[in-house]
Amino acid sequence: MTLRELLEQHRGEELELYARTINPQFVRLLRTIGFDRRWARAEGAYLYDADGTRYLDLLGGFGMYNVGRNNPRIRAALIEALELETAGKVQLGVSPVTALLASALLERAPSRLRRVLFTSSGTEAVEAALKLGRAATGRSRVVSCEHGFHGLTLGSLSAAGDAAFRARFGPLLPGFSHVPFDDLDALEAALRGQDVAVFIVEPVQGHGPYFPSEGYLHGAQELCRRYGTLFCVDEVQTGFGRTGRMFALDHWGLEPDLLAVAKSLSGGYVPVGALLMSTAVYDSVFDSLEHSVSHGSTFAPNDLAMAAGLATLEELDAQRLPERAARMGELLLERTRPLVERYEIVKEVSGLGLIWAIEFQEPAGGSRSWRLLERMQTGLFAQLIVVPLFSDHKILTQVAGHDSNVIKILPPLVLSEEDVDWFVEALDATLARAQKLPRAMVRFALKAARANRPRRGLFAKTS
Numbered sequence: 457m458t459l460r461e462l463l464e465q466h467r468g469e470e471l472e473l474y475a476r477t478i479n480p481q482f483v484r485l486l487r488t489i490g491f492d493r494r495w496a497r498a499e500g501a502y503l504y505d506a507d508g509t510r511y512l513d514l515l516g517g518f519g520m521y522n523v524g525r526n527n528p529r530i531r532a533a534l535i536e537a538l539e540l541e542t543a544g545k546v547q548l549g550v551s552p553v554t555a556l557l558a559s560a561l562l563e564r565a566p567s568r569l570r571r572v573l574f575t576s577s578g579t580e581a582v583e584a585a586l587k588l589g590r591a592a593t594g595r596s597r598v599v600s601c602e603h604g605f606h607g608l609t610l611g612s613l614s615a616a617g618d619a620a621f622r623a624r625f626g627p628l629l630p631g632f633s634h635v636p637f638d639d640l641d642a643l644e645a646a647l648r649g650q651d652v653a654v655f656i657v658e659p660v661q662g663h664g665p666y667f668p669s670e671g672y673l674h675g676a677q678e679l680c681r682r683y684g685t686l687f688c689v690d691e692v693q694t695g696f697g698r699t700g701r702m703f704a705l706d707h708w709g710l711e712p713d714l715l716a717v718a719k720s721l722s723g724g725y726v727p728v729g730a731l732l733m734s735t736a737v738y739d740s741v742f743d744s745l746e747h748s749v750s751h752g753s754t755f756a757p758n759d760l761a762m763a764a765g766l767a768t769l770e771e772l773d774a775q776r777l778p779e780r781a782a783r784m785g786e787l788l789l790e791r792t793r794p795l796v797e798r799y800e801i802v803k804e805v806s807g808l809g810l811i812w813a814i815e816f817q818e819p820a821g822g823s824r825s826w827r828l829l830e831r832m833q834t835g836l837f838a839q840l841i842v843v844p845l846f847s848d849h850k851i852l853t854q855v856a857g858h859d860s861n862v863i864k865i866l867p868p869l870v871l872s873e874e875d876v877d878w879f880v881e882a883l884d885a886t887l888a889r890a891q892k893l894p895r896a897m898v899r900f901a902l903k904a905a906r907a908n909r910p911r912r913g914l915f916a917k918t919s
Protein backbone atom coordinates (compact mmCIF):
# COMPACT_ATOMS: atom_id res chain seq x y z
CA MET A 457 0.00 0.00 0.00
CA THR A 458 1.30 3.46 -0.78
CA LEU A 459 1.61 6.11 1.90
CA ARG A 460 -1.16 8.08 0.19
CA GLU A 461 -3.48 5.06 0.38
CA LEU A 462 -2.54 4.34 3.97
CA LEU A 463 -3.23 7.95 5.00
CA GLU A 464 -6.52 7.90 3.10
CA GLN A 465 -7.53 4.71 4.88
CA HIS A 466 -6.91 6.31 8.29
CA ARG A 467 -8.19 9.80 7.48
CA GLY A 468 -9.76 11.43 10.52
CA GLU A 469 -8.23 8.96 12.98
CA GLU A 470 -4.92 10.73 13.60
CA LEU A 471 -5.62 12.02 17.10
CA GLU A 472 -7.08 8.72 18.29
CA LEU A 473 -4.19 6.75 16.79
CA TYR A 474 -1.66 9.09 18.39
CA ALA A 475 -3.38 8.85 21.75
CA ARG A 476 -3.49 5.07 21.55
CA THR A 477 0.11 4.53 20.49
CA ILE A 478 2.18 7.52 21.47
CA ASN A 479 1.01 10.09 24.01
CA PRO A 480 -2.58 10.22 25.27
CA GLN A 481 -1.75 13.06 27.70
CA PHE A 482 -0.57 15.26 24.86
CA VAL A 483 -3.74 14.62 22.88
CA ARG A 484 -5.73 15.44 26.01
CA LEU A 485 -3.85 18.71 26.28
CA LEU A 486 -4.60 19.57 22.64
CA ARG A 487 -8.29 18.84 23.21
CA THR A 488 -8.40 20.88 26.42
CA ILE A 489 -7.14 24.02 24.72
CA GLY A 490 -9.00 23.38 21.46
CA PHE A 491 -5.86 22.80 19.38
CA ASP A 492 -6.99 19.34 18.27
CA ARG A 493 -7.07 20.11 14.56
CA ARG A 494 -6.50 17.52 11.88
CA TRP A 495 -3.75 19.10 9.81
CA ALA A 496 -3.87 18.37 6.10
CA ARG A 497 -1.08 20.39 4.51
CA ALA A 498 1.20 23.39 4.84
CA GLU A 499 2.90 26.00 2.73
CA GLY A 500 5.20 28.87 3.72
CA ALA A 501 3.77 30.46 6.85
CA TYR A 502 0.39 28.72 6.54
CA LEU A 503 -1.13 25.52 7.84
CA TYR A 504 -4.37 24.08 6.44
CA ASP A 505 -6.72 21.87 8.41
CA ALA A 506 -8.82 19.02 7.04
CA ASP A 507 -11.65 21.47 6.20
CA GLY A 508 -9.29 23.58 4.15
CA THR A 509 -9.22 26.45 6.68
CA ARG A 510 -6.00 28.43 6.54
CA TYR A 511 -4.05 29.19 9.74
CA LEU A 512 -1.17 31.60 10.21
CA ASP A 513 1.68 29.63 11.78
CA LEU A 514 3.59 31.94 14.10
CA LEU A 515 5.43 29.10 15.82
CA GLY A 516 7.21 27.78 12.74
CA GLY A 517 7.68 24.37 14.38
CA PHE A 518 9.54 26.16 17.24
CA GLY A 519 11.83 27.80 14.72
CA MET A 520 12.61 24.96 12.34
CA TYR A 521 10.83 26.45 9.31
CA ASN A 522 12.78 29.66 8.75
CA VAL A 523 12.57 29.14 4.95
CA GLY A 524 8.84 28.38 5.15
CA ARG A 525 7.05 25.04 5.26
CA ASN A 526 7.39 22.79 2.22
CA ASN A 527 9.84 25.13 0.60
CA PRO A 528 10.09 24.17 -3.11
CA ARG A 529 13.88 24.66 -3.34
CA ILE A 530 14.56 22.31 -0.43
CA ARG A 531 12.02 19.78 -1.67
CA ALA A 532 13.64 19.76 -5.14
CA ALA A 533 17.10 19.27 -3.58
CA LEU A 534 15.84 16.30 -1.58
CA ILE A 535 14.20 14.71 -4.60
CA GLU A 536 17.42 15.23 -6.55
CA ALA A 537 19.49 13.66 -3.76
CA LEU A 538 17.20 10.62 -3.76
CA GLU A 539 17.34 10.33 -7.53
CA LEU A 540 21.13 10.50 -7.50
CA GLU A 541 21.18 7.39 -5.32
CA THR A 542 24.27 8.70 -3.52
CA ALA A 543 26.37 6.25 -1.54
CA GLY A 544 24.98 7.58 1.75
CA LYS A 545 26.77 6.61 4.95
CA VAL A 546 29.69 4.28 4.28
CA GLN A 547 30.87 4.82 7.86
CA LEU A 548 34.46 3.97 6.85
CA GLY A 549 34.37 6.55 4.09
CA VAL A 550 33.28 10.13 3.47
CA SER A 551 30.53 11.79 1.46
CA PRO A 552 31.25 14.91 -0.61
CA VAL A 553 27.88 16.44 0.34
CA THR A 554 28.95 16.61 3.99
CA ALA A 555 32.12 18.56 3.32
CA LEU A 556 30.27 20.86 0.92
CA LEU A 557 27.74 21.78 3.59
CA ALA A 558 30.53 22.17 6.15
CA SER A 559 32.28 24.64 3.79
CA ALA A 560 29.06 26.53 3.17
CA LEU A 561 28.45 26.83 6.92
CA LEU A 562 32.01 27.91 7.72
CA GLU A 563 31.89 30.54 4.97
CA ARG A 564 28.98 32.17 6.79
CA ALA A 565 30.30 31.75 10.34
CA PRO A 566 32.88 33.80 12.31
CA SER A 567 36.44 33.18 11.10
CA ARG A 568 37.57 31.54 14.35
CA LEU A 569 35.30 28.56 13.55
CA ARG A 570 37.09 26.18 11.17
CA ARG A 571 35.72 22.66 11.70
CA VAL A 572 32.23 21.16 11.73
CA LEU A 573 30.85 18.14 13.53
CA PHE A 574 27.37 17.20 12.32
CA THR A 575 24.67 15.78 14.56
CA SER A 576 20.99 14.96 14.11
CA SER A 577 19.52 17.51 16.52
CA GLY A 578 20.17 20.61 18.56
CA THR A 579 20.60 18.82 21.84
CA GLU A 580 23.21 16.53 20.30
CA ALA A 581 25.17 19.55 19.06
CA VAL A 582 25.12 20.86 22.64
CA GLU A 583 26.15 17.47 24.04
CA ALA A 584 29.08 17.48 21.61
CA ALA A 585 30.06 20.97 22.77
CA LEU A 586 30.06 19.83 26.41
CA LYS A 587 32.03 16.64 25.74
CA LEU A 588 34.57 18.17 23.39
CA GLY A 589 34.90 21.22 25.63
CA ARG A 590 35.81 19.02 28.57
CA ALA A 591 38.35 17.03 26.57
CA ALA A 592 39.87 20.14 24.97
CA THR A 593 40.42 21.98 28.25
CA GLY A 594 41.01 19.07 30.62
CA ARG A 595 38.44 20.77 32.89
CA SER A 596 35.07 19.40 33.89
CA ARG A 597 32.91 22.34 35.01
CA VAL A 598 30.23 23.88 32.80
CA VAL A 599 28.54 27.22 33.42
CA SER A 600 25.26 28.20 31.81
CA CYS A 601 22.61 30.84 32.41
CA GLU A 602 19.46 30.93 34.49
CA HIS A 603 16.47 30.55 32.15
CA GLY A 604 18.77 29.06 29.52
CA PHE A 605 17.52 26.21 27.35
CA HIS A 606 19.80 23.83 25.48
CA GLY A 607 17.81 20.64 24.89
CA LEU A 608 16.39 17.79 26.88
CA THR A 609 19.02 15.04 26.90
CA LEU A 610 20.84 14.67 30.20
CA GLY A 611 23.92 16.80 29.43
CA SER A 612 21.96 19.65 27.87
CA LEU A 613 19.38 19.35 30.62
CA SER A 614 22.11 19.74 33.24
CA ALA A 615 22.80 23.13 31.62
CA ALA A 616 19.09 24.10 31.60
CA GLY A 617 18.42 27.19 33.67
CA ASP A 618 14.82 26.44 34.62
CA ALA A 619 14.33 24.00 37.47
CA ALA A 620 10.99 22.96 35.96
CA PHE A 621 12.79 21.15 33.15
CA ARG A 622 15.25 19.43 35.48
CA ALA A 623 12.79 18.31 38.15
CA ARG A 624 12.15 14.54 38.30
CA PHE A 625 15.11 13.66 36.08
CA GLY A 626 18.01 13.88 38.51
CA PRO A 627 20.64 13.32 39.49
CA LEU A 628 21.98 15.25 36.53
CA LEU A 629 25.62 15.63 35.56
CA PRO A 630 28.01 16.92 38.22
CA GLY A 631 29.99 20.10 37.67
CA PHE A 632 27.20 22.27 36.25
CA SER A 633 26.31 25.66 37.68
CA HIS A 634 24.12 28.57 36.60
CA VAL A 635 24.63 32.32 36.62
CA PRO A 636 22.07 35.05 35.90
CA PHE A 637 21.91 36.02 32.22
CA ASP A 638 23.28 39.47 31.39
CA ASP A 639 25.37 39.63 34.57
CA LEU A 640 29.12 39.84 33.89
CA ASP A 641 30.09 40.08 37.57
CA ALA A 642 28.36 36.79 38.32
CA LEU A 643 30.02 35.21 35.30
CA GLU A 644 33.45 36.41 36.35
CA ALA A 645 32.92 35.03 39.84
CA ALA A 646 32.05 31.65 38.32
CA LEU A 647 35.02 31.58 35.93
CA ARG A 648 37.70 33.05 38.19
CA GLY A 649 38.73 29.67 39.61
CA GLN A 650 40.00 28.72 36.11
CA ASP A 651 38.34 25.32 36.28
CA VAL A 652 35.42 25.90 33.89
CA ALA A 653 35.60 24.06 30.57
CA VAL A 654 32.66 25.72 28.81
CA PHE A 655 30.39 28.70 29.26
CA ILE A 656 27.30 28.08 27.12
CA VAL A 657 24.81 30.83 26.35
CA GLU A 658 21.98 31.61 23.93
CA PRO A 659 22.48 35.08 22.42
CA VAL A 660 18.75 35.66 22.94
CA GLN A 661 17.25 33.38 25.56
CA GLY A 662 14.30 31.59 24.03
CA HIS A 663 12.62 30.98 27.37
CA GLY A 664 11.71 34.53 28.23
CA PRO A 665 12.60 35.65 25.73
CA TYR A 666 15.43 37.67 27.28
CA PHE A 667 17.55 39.97 25.16
CA PRO A 668 21.15 40.77 26.15
CA SER A 669 22.23 44.31 26.90
CA GLU A 670 24.70 45.77 24.45
CA GLY A 671 28.04 44.79 25.97
CA TYR A 672 27.07 41.51 27.63
CA LEU A 673 27.99 38.88 25.08
CA HIS A 674 31.23 40.58 24.14
CA GLY A 675 32.10 40.91 27.82
CA ALA A 676 31.30 37.23 28.36
CA GLN A 677 33.58 36.28 25.47
CA GLU A 678 36.41 38.35 26.97
CA LEU A 679 35.96 36.78 30.41
CA CYS A 680 36.05 33.31 28.85
CA ARG A 681 39.32 34.13 27.08
CA ARG A 682 40.81 35.58 30.28
CA TYR A 683 40.06 32.49 32.37
CA GLY A 684 40.71 29.80 29.74
CA THR A 685 37.04 28.83 29.35
CA LEU A 686 35.60 27.94 25.95
CA PHE A 687 32.91 30.38 24.84
CA CYS A 688 30.01 28.38 23.37
CA VAL A 689 27.12 30.16 21.67
CA ASP A 690 23.92 28.15 21.28
CA GLU A 691 22.20 29.37 18.11
CA VAL A 692 19.91 26.39 17.73
CA GLN A 693 16.95 28.76 17.85
CA THR A 694 18.50 32.08 16.82
CA GLY A 695 20.50 30.84 13.81
CA PHE A 696 19.77 31.09 10.09
CA GLY A 697 18.26 34.54 9.90
CA ARG A 698 15.90 34.39 12.85
CA THR A 699 17.10 37.60 14.51
CA GLY A 700 17.67 39.55 11.30
CA ARG A 701 21.26 38.39 10.71
CA MET A 702 22.52 34.99 9.52
CA PHE A 703 23.55 34.26 13.11
CA ALA A 704 22.54 36.35 16.11
CA LEU A 705 26.21 36.60 17.04
CA ASP A 706 26.69 38.76 13.90
CA HIS A 707 24.88 41.59 15.71
CA TRP A 708 27.85 41.83 18.08
CA GLY A 709 30.73 40.49 15.97
CA LEU A 710 31.35 37.60 18.37
CA GLU A 711 34.07 35.00 17.78
CA PRO A 712 33.10 31.98 19.87
CA ASP A 713 35.13 28.79 20.24
CA LEU A 714 32.03 26.65 19.79
CA LEU A 715 28.76 27.31 17.96
CA ALA A 716 25.76 24.96 18.11
CA VAL A 717 23.13 25.09 15.34
CA ALA A 718 20.22 22.86 14.24
CA LYS A 719 16.48 23.42 13.65
CA SER A 720 16.15 25.37 10.39
CA LEU A 721 19.42 24.12 8.87
CA SER A 722 17.59 21.48 6.82
CA GLY A 723 14.59 23.67 6.01
CA GLY A 724 12.52 21.69 8.47
CA TYR A 725 12.60 18.47 6.44
CA VAL A 726 15.32 16.26 7.90
CA PRO A 727 16.75 16.02 11.43
CA VAL A 728 20.06 17.86 11.55
CA GLY A 729 22.40 19.74 13.85
CA ALA A 730 25.99 20.89 13.82
CA LEU A 731 28.73 22.00 16.16
CA LEU A 732 31.15 24.47 14.64
CA MET A 733 34.48 24.73 16.47
CA SER A 734 37.85 26.41 16.35
CA THR A 735 40.89 24.49 15.12
CA ALA A 736 42.30 24.75 18.65
CA VAL A 737 39.34 22.79 20.02
CA TYR A 738 39.43 20.28 17.18
CA ASP A 739 43.19 19.75 17.47
CA SER A 740 43.11 19.11 21.17
CA VAL A 741 40.36 16.49 20.97
CA PHE A 742 40.97 14.76 17.63
CA ASP A 743 44.74 14.71 18.20
CA SER A 744 45.72 11.33 16.78
CA LEU A 745 44.53 8.53 14.49
CA GLU A 746 43.31 6.76 17.58
CA HIS A 747 41.14 9.76 18.42
CA SER A 748 39.90 10.44 14.88
CA VAL A 749 36.42 9.16 15.70
CA SER A 750 36.14 10.42 19.27
CA HIS A 751 32.59 11.57 18.81
CA GLY A 752 29.80 10.88 16.33
CA SER A 753 26.55 9.05 15.71
CA THR A 754 25.38 6.51 13.15
CA PHE A 755 23.05 8.71 11.12
CA ALA A 756 24.92 11.99 11.40
CA PRO A 757 25.67 13.30 8.92
CA ASN A 758 23.36 11.79 6.33
CA ASP A 759 23.20 12.87 2.71
CA LEU A 760 19.55 13.95 2.80
CA ALA A 761 20.14 16.30 5.71
CA MET A 762 23.26 17.65 4.02
CA ALA A 763 21.51 18.19 0.67
CA ALA A 764 18.65 19.96 2.44
CA GLY A 765 21.19 22.05 4.36
CA LEU A 766 22.93 23.22 1.19
CA ALA A 767 19.59 24.18 -0.38
CA THR A 768 18.50 25.96 2.81
CA LEU A 769 21.60 28.15 2.93
CA GLU A 770 21.08 28.97 -0.75
CA GLU A 771 17.43 29.84 -0.12
CA LEU A 772 18.28 32.09 2.85
CA ASP A 773 20.67 34.00 0.56
CA ALA A 774 18.48 34.01 -2.56
CA GLN A 775 15.38 35.28 -0.78
CA ARG A 776 17.42 37.52 1.56
CA LEU A 777 15.52 36.01 4.45
CA PRO A 778 17.68 37.43 7.28
CA GLU A 779 17.05 40.94 5.89
CA ARG A 780 13.38 40.14 5.56
CA ALA A 781 13.26 38.95 9.18
CA ALA A 782 14.85 42.24 10.26
CA ARG A 783 12.31 44.26 8.26
CA MET A 784 9.26 42.28 9.33
CA GLY A 785 10.47 42.29 12.94
CA GLU A 786 10.75 46.10 12.88
CA LEU A 787 7.28 46.39 11.38
CA LEU A 788 5.85 44.04 13.99
CA LEU A 789 7.42 46.05 16.82
CA GLU A 790 6.25 49.32 15.31
CA ARG A 791 2.69 48.00 15.03
CA THR A 792 2.54 46.34 18.46
CA ARG A 793 4.40 48.80 20.72
CA PRO A 794 1.30 51.05 20.90
CA LEU A 795 -0.51 48.14 22.62
CA VAL A 796 1.46 48.97 25.80
CA GLU A 797 -0.25 52.38 25.90
CA ARG A 798 -3.61 51.05 24.82
CA TYR A 799 -4.00 48.16 27.28
CA GLU A 800 -3.14 48.19 30.97
CA ILE A 801 -2.64 44.45 30.86
CA VAL A 802 0.18 44.77 28.33
CA LYS A 803 3.43 45.27 30.20
CA GLU A 804 5.95 45.08 27.37
CA VAL A 805 6.46 44.22 23.73
CA SER A 806 9.95 43.15 22.67
CA GLY A 807 11.70 41.56 19.73
CA LEU A 808 14.77 41.11 17.59
CA GLY A 809 14.12 40.12 13.99
CA LEU A 810 11.39 37.52 14.11
CA ILE A 811 11.66 36.54 17.75
CA TRP A 812 8.87 38.67 19.16
CA ALA A 813 7.10 38.60 22.52
CA ILE A 814 4.38 40.32 24.49
CA GLU A 815 4.26 40.27 28.29
CA PHE A 816 1.12 40.76 30.37
CA GLN A 817 0.62 42.17 33.85
CA GLU A 818 -2.15 42.63 36.39
CA PRO A 819 -4.05 45.83 35.56
CA ALA A 820 -3.29 48.84 37.78
CA GLY A 821 -5.64 48.93 40.76
CA GLY A 822 -5.76 45.13 40.82
CA SER A 823 -8.14 42.55 39.45
CA ARG A 824 -9.70 39.70 41.40
CA SER A 825 -10.07 37.56 38.28
CA TRP A 826 -6.41 38.10 37.36
CA ARG A 827 -5.26 37.01 40.81
CA LEU A 828 -7.52 34.00 40.72
CA LEU A 829 -5.99 32.91 37.44
CA GLU A 830 -2.45 33.55 38.64
CA ARG A 831 -3.06 31.57 41.82
CA MET A 832 -4.19 28.66 39.70
CA GLN A 833 -1.21 28.84 37.41
CA THR A 834 1.22 31.52 36.29
CA GLY A 835 0.72 32.27 32.65
CA LEU A 836 -2.95 31.41 32.57
CA PHE A 837 -3.85 34.90 31.35
CA ALA A 838 -1.48 34.54 28.38
CA GLN A 839 -3.30 31.31 27.58
CA LEU A 840 -6.54 33.30 27.48
CA ILE A 841 -5.03 35.16 24.54
CA VAL A 842 -3.46 32.15 22.82
CA VAL A 843 -6.72 30.17 22.74
CA PRO A 844 -8.95 32.76 20.97
CA LEU A 845 -6.11 33.77 18.67
CA PHE A 846 -6.22 30.19 17.48
CA SER A 847 -9.92 29.39 17.55
CA ASP A 848 -11.35 32.76 16.46
CA HIS A 849 -8.53 34.22 14.36
CA LYS A 850 -6.78 31.08 13.06
CA ILE A 851 -3.37 32.09 14.35
CA LEU A 852 -1.01 29.65 16.04
CA THR A 853 1.00 31.11 18.96
CA GLN A 854 2.19 29.86 22.33
CA VAL A 855 2.82 30.78 25.95
CA ALA A 856 6.58 31.11 26.42
CA GLY A 857 8.32 29.11 29.11
CA HIS A 858 7.30 28.33 32.65
CA ASP A 859 6.06 30.82 35.19
CA SER A 860 5.68 33.71 32.79
CA ASN A 861 2.81 35.62 31.33
CA VAL A 862 4.39 35.94 27.91
CA ILE A 863 3.41 34.96 24.39
CA LYS A 864 6.35 34.37 22.08
CA ILE A 865 6.37 33.83 18.33
CA LEU A 866 8.95 32.37 15.93
CA PRO A 867 7.25 32.61 12.52
CA PRO A 868 8.74 31.40 9.26
CA LEU A 869 10.86 34.26 7.90
CA VAL A 870 8.72 34.36 4.73
CA LEU A 871 6.07 36.23 6.76
CA SER A 872 4.43 39.00 4.70
CA GLU A 873 3.15 42.46 5.63
CA GLU A 874 -0.40 41.12 5.23
CA ASP A 875 0.43 38.39 7.75
CA VAL A 876 1.67 41.04 10.17
CA ASP A 877 -1.63 42.93 9.69
CA TRP A 878 -3.59 39.72 10.26
CA PHE A 879 -1.78 39.11 13.53
CA VAL A 880 -1.84 42.68 14.84
CA GLU A 881 -5.55 43.12 14.18
CA ALA A 882 -6.37 39.76 15.76
CA LEU A 883 -4.22 40.53 18.79
CA ASP A 884 -5.83 43.92 19.24
CA ALA A 885 -9.35 42.45 19.09
CA THR A 886 -8.43 39.63 21.47
CA LEU A 887 -6.81 41.98 23.99
CA ALA A 888 -9.80 44.31 23.91
CA ARG A 889 -12.00 41.42 24.94
CA ALA A 890 -9.63 39.72 27.36
CA GLN A 891 -8.78 42.95 29.19
CA LYS A 892 -12.23 42.87 30.77
CA LEU A 893 -11.61 39.28 31.86
CA PRO A 894 -15.14 38.19 30.96
CA ARG A 895 -16.61 35.48 33.15
CA ALA A 896 -16.81 32.89 30.38
CA MET A 897 -13.12 33.28 29.64
CA VAL A 898 -12.06 32.97 33.26
CA ARG A 899 -14.31 29.94 33.70
CA PHE A 900 -12.74 28.26 30.67
CA ALA A 901 -9.21 28.89 31.95
CA LEU A 902 -9.93 27.63 35.44
CA LYS A 903 -11.66 24.54 34.10
CA ALA A 904 -8.75 23.77 31.81
CA ALA A 905 -6.19 24.30 34.56
CA ARG A 906 -8.17 22.16 37.01
CA ALA A 907 -8.50 19.34 34.50
CA ASN A 908 -4.76 19.26 34.36
CA ARG A 909 -3.90 19.11 38.02
CA PRO A 910 -1.53 18.19 39.60
CA ARG A 911 0.87 18.89 36.74
CA ARG A 912 2.28 22.40 36.61
CA GLY A 913 2.94 24.37 33.49
CA LEU A 914 0.06 22.98 31.52
CA PHE A 915 0.49 25.26 28.60
CA ALA A 916 4.18 25.85 28.72
CA LYS A 917 6.13 24.03 26.11
CA THR A 918 9.60 22.69 25.77
CA SER A 919 11.17 24.30 22.78
Ligand code: PMP
Pocket residue numbers: 518577578579580582605606607608658662690691692693694718719918919
Ligand atom coordinates in the same frame (compact mmCIF):
# COMPACT_ATOMS: atom_id res chain seq x y z
N1 PMP B 1 19.21 24.87 22.18
C1 PMP B 1 18.25 25.79 22.02
C2 PMP B 1 18.57 27.24 22.22
C3 PMP B 1 16.96 25.41 21.65
O1 PMP B 1 16.01 26.34 21.51
C4 PMP B 1 16.69 24.03 21.46
C5 PMP B 1 15.31 23.54 21.06
N2 PMP B 1 14.29 24.37 21.21
C6 PMP B 1 17.71 23.11 21.65
C7 PMP B 1 18.97 23.56 22.00
C8 PMP B 1 17.48 21.66 21.45
O2 PMP B 1 17.32 21.35 20.11
P1 PMP B 1 16.57 20.00 19.68
O3 PMP B 1 15.14 20.16 20.05
O4 PMP B 1 16.81 19.90 18.19
O5 PMP B 1 17.25 18.89 20.42
